Amino acid sequence: MLIVHCHVCGAEGDETDFHYGGQAHIARPATRDPANVSDAEQRDYLFMRHNAKGLHFERWRCDRGCGKWFHAARDTVTMEFKATYGISELPPRALMEAATGEWAVFFKDRLAKGSEA
Amino acid sequence: MSDAQFETALQGRETPTGLTVDIREMTTRGMIDLRGLADDTAFMAAVKQALNLDLPTAPRTSAAWGEIQALWLSTDQWLILCPRTKTEELLTALRQALAGIHSLAVDVSDMRTIIRLEGDQARSLLLKGSSLDLLSADYEAGTARRLRFAEIAALLHIVSTKPDVIDLYVFRSYADYAWDWLIANGRTVADVRQFGKQAVPAT
Amino acid sequence: MKSRYSIFSLARNAMNYHKDWERAWRSPTPKSEYDAVIVGAGGHGLATAYYLAKTHKLTNIAVVEKGWLGGGNTGRNTTIIRSNYLQDPSIAIYELARSLYEDLSRDLNFNVMFSPRGVMMLCQTEHEFRAFKRTAHANRLAGLDCRMITPEEVKKIAPIINDDPNCRYPILGAYYQPRGGTGRHDAVAWGYARGADSLGVDIIQNCEVLSIRRDGGKVAGLETSKGFIKTKKIGVVTAGNISTVVQTAGLRLPIESLCLQALVSEPIKPVLDCVVMANTVHGYLSQSDKGELVVGGGTDPYNNYSQRGSFPALEHTVTALVETFPIISRLRMLRMWGGIVDMTGDRSPIIGKTDIDGLYVNCGWGTGGFKSIPGSGYVFADTIFNDRPHPIAEPFGLNRFIEGRLIDESVAAAVAH
Incomplete structure (x- = not known):
């Protein structure tokens, strides 16, 4: 059983009071450049997932509370929530640095640029 | 054709006896769904002018002035309660005050059914169908929050305490289900102590 | 060659108070090189090795397993076997599996307790x-x-x-x-393990794959907790852990x-x-x-x-x-x-080659893996041996996600099957 903490309204509750929204930080390629989206990019957007074993970044919704979406960093092995953060934000810097595998690759440029989303 | 006639969802359902709590349907309440940005001072001022009360901005709280109440639903959404007969008048006043401001006010009086629970067992009974720690002191008079109750969406408003008076709002189509659930589960004392102090095992 | 299980061997062993049963499979130390290595000794992996050895006579192969054989999803399912899926490619592979189950006990000389109860x-x-x-x-x-x-x-x-x-x-x-x-889940794993082992396949348990070593665009071997194993062909069949295994070769999969x-x-x-x-x-x-x-x-x-x-x-x-x-x-x-x-996104498996020469994946079975074990192993063995997808496996290639040619069973099953 996960006990989830809403980043927006502070409500705390069982996972049944919340809704899991899948992997975080997936950008739709057609939003940036609709005319030049390759099939591979579209595949990445629709189907490729980081599937991290360990620290993972994902979206949750305070389904039975304030109804707002937020981000969470969670460990997929220990189930521990490391942090929650706003839906338009990047994770805390320490967690971006702690990320491994595909997440580490994903956050590399963003760490270099600073922490704007 | 006969004239359209308002009927409440639980009209005709007998009020059961022998339950551990008193339950009844609140039939004369009007409800307005109000949306706007809490950090928009013009919006907050306009609402204050129309309702004579400051909208609560702290999560899961409520505010009241006379027969008008405002329940916090989200960071940008409130449920305004008033006598059903005054809904239209209040809605007109709200819309006039909010003209030109990014906001929304809609009469949703028929959207939800309100079941009032009274008695010391009210919290324990609701706890059977919810994952919230309703026995915690955080749930004081005035608390309003949405929750998952008996697998359906509901809104809980603790009207007063000692003894507890709790209003349970469910969507109208779930009224029968919620009513039956309360009757089925309210027959026996709900000795639920979830999250409460655990007995220390003898060593 | 192992002695066959039969009513006579049972009677003979009963006379000896069941003290003389030989081990169902060996516990070999890994050789330095194999013709092919299967990662994951669950039902799918063992079946792949069995059919590689039996059908394609490729016996210098190994199955490496992090834990014990049949200890992952093979031992954690509800043993349901059916083939009534909606899409033609699904029907082909699940029915192949179901029909192989019909005769599996005889084929493996091991009672897998297939029970076509409806x-x-x-x-x-x-x-x-x-x-x-x-x-x-x-x-x-x-x-x-x-x-x-x-x-x-x-x-x-x-x-x-x-x-x-x-x-x-x-x-x-x-x-x-x-x-x-239904079938008996453990018996399926044990039956395939015993069958593969008796054909000369090395099943190496407690041997975790640490990384897949690449030599440019092709695989060179496996770094494992029991040392480096050289091979030109690697079939990865590790279900929920597949992403972490193939990631070491720089491969990403559309899997959660x-x-x-x-x-x-x-x-x-x-x-x-x-x-x-x-x-x-x-x-x-x-x-x-x-x-x-x-x-x-x-x-x-x-x-x-x-x-x-x-x-x-x-x-x-x-x-x-x-x-x-x-x-x-x-x-x-x-x-x-x-x-x-x-x-996977379309709730159908991924079987086939990858962009890396000699690296084959068989995954994405999601919640429907047990029922497909014999069929999956059969077509995957053929795919590895011939270095091209078996006709039944072909629609399940990785390319379908680029081409938008999904085999959508999430709607058809109406439930996580």
């Missing part, structure tokens, strides 16, 4: 009734022995079912596959790992001699030969590598089944467990 998929809404009717037509065109049955027939086959027409989800009929059923739970009740007298799937309310039920009711449902919603699910998913499943089978309401549950299932 699988019923209940129709509890009008929509579900129509959806299954559509599947029924598709299946009949493909030559499957399946049919729609009436509520009366449902009640006759499973008398403990709640046939009250006024309940929330009344039984409107069912989609029935009489030759579907979730937890699927199941549970069994205390053993009771026989009450149910078929498999019942109630997809609308999200639960399925069968009775094991020991008398335990085997209960399964949908996955937990979020990514999970812990092999432990959370309670609400189980509660939801059990609530649903009590509604459909009121007599089980007083049963106590004995054990519960979770497996890490590898889910």
Whole structure:
């Protein structure tokens, strides 16, 4: 059983009071450049997932509370929530640095640029 | 054709006896769904002018002035309660005050059914169908929050305490289900102590 | 060659107080090089090795396993076997698997306890009734022995079912596959392991793959906890852990790992001699030969590598089944467990080659892996041996996600199957 903490309204509750929204930080390629989206990019957007074993970044919704979406960093092995953060934000810097595998690759440029989303 | 006639969802359902709590349907309440940005001072001022009360901005709280109440639903959404007969008048006043401001006010009086629970067992009974720690002191008079109750969406408003008076709002189509659930589960004392102090095992 | 199991060997060993049974498989130390290495000694991996050795005579091969064989999802499922899927490619591979199950005990000389007791998929809404009717037509065109049955027939086959027409989800009929059923999950893994081992395949347990070593665009071998193993062909069949294994070779897969739970009740007298799937309310039920009711449902919603699910998913499943089978309401549950299932976007598997020469993947079986073990192993062995997809495996290639050629079974099954 996960006990989830809403980043927006502070409500705390069982996972049944919340809704899991899948992997975080997936950008739709057609939003940036609709005319030049390759099939591979579209595949990445629709189907490729980081599937991290360990620290993972994902979206949750305070389904039975304030109804707002937020981000969470969670460990997929220990189930521990490391942090929650706003839906338009990047994770805390320490967690971006702690990320491994595909997440580490994903956050590399963003760490270099600073922490704007 | 006969004239359209308002009927409440639980009209005709007998009020059961022998339950551990008193339950009844609140039939004369009007409800307005109000949306706007809490950090928009013009919006907050306009609402204050129309309702004579400051909208609560702290999560899961409520505010009241006379027969008008405002329940916090989200960071940008409130449920305004008033006598059903005054809904239209209040809605007109709200819309006039909010003209030109990014906001929304809609009469949703028929959207939800309100079941009032009274008695010391009210919290324990609701706890059977919810994952919230309703026995915690955080749930004081005035608390309003949405929750998952008996697998359906509901809104809980603790009207007063000692003894507890709790209003349970469910969507109208779930009224029968919620009513039956309360009757089925309210027959026996709900000795639920979830999250409460655990007995220390003898060593 | 191992001595065969038979009534005579049983009698002979009984005379010796069962002290002289030989080990079913060896525990070899890994050689420095193999013609091919299969990663993952679950049902799929062992079946692949077995068919590589048996059909393609490729016997200088190994199966490496992090834990013990059959200890992952092969030992964590509800053992349902059926093939009545909607899409043609799915029907082809699941029916291949189901038909191989029919004769598997004889083929392996190991009783896998295949029990074609019939699988019923209940129709509890009008929509579900129509959806299954559509599947029924598709299946009949493909030559499957399946049919729609009436509520009366449902009640006759499973008398403990709640046939009250006024309940929330009344039984409107069912989609029935009489030759579907169950098998013994451990026996399938053990049977394939014994079969592969006797053909010379090395099954190396407690041997974790640390990384896949590449030599440019092709594979060079495996770094394992028991040293480096050189090979030109690697087949990765590690279900929920596949992403972490292939990541070491720089390969990404359209897979997410979730937890699927199941549970069994205390053993009771026989009450149910078929498999019942109630997809609308999200639960399925069968009775094991020991008398335990085997209960399964949908996955937990979020990514999970812990092999432990959370309670609400189980509660939801059990609530649903009590509604459909009121007599089980007083049963106590004995054990519960979770497996890490590898889910693809279209809920169909991925079988085939990758961009890296010599690296083959067989994954994405999600919640439907057990039923497909023989078919999956058969076509994957052929794919590895010939370095091209087996015709039945071809539609399940990785390219389908680029081409948008999905084999959508998530809608067809109406439940995490």
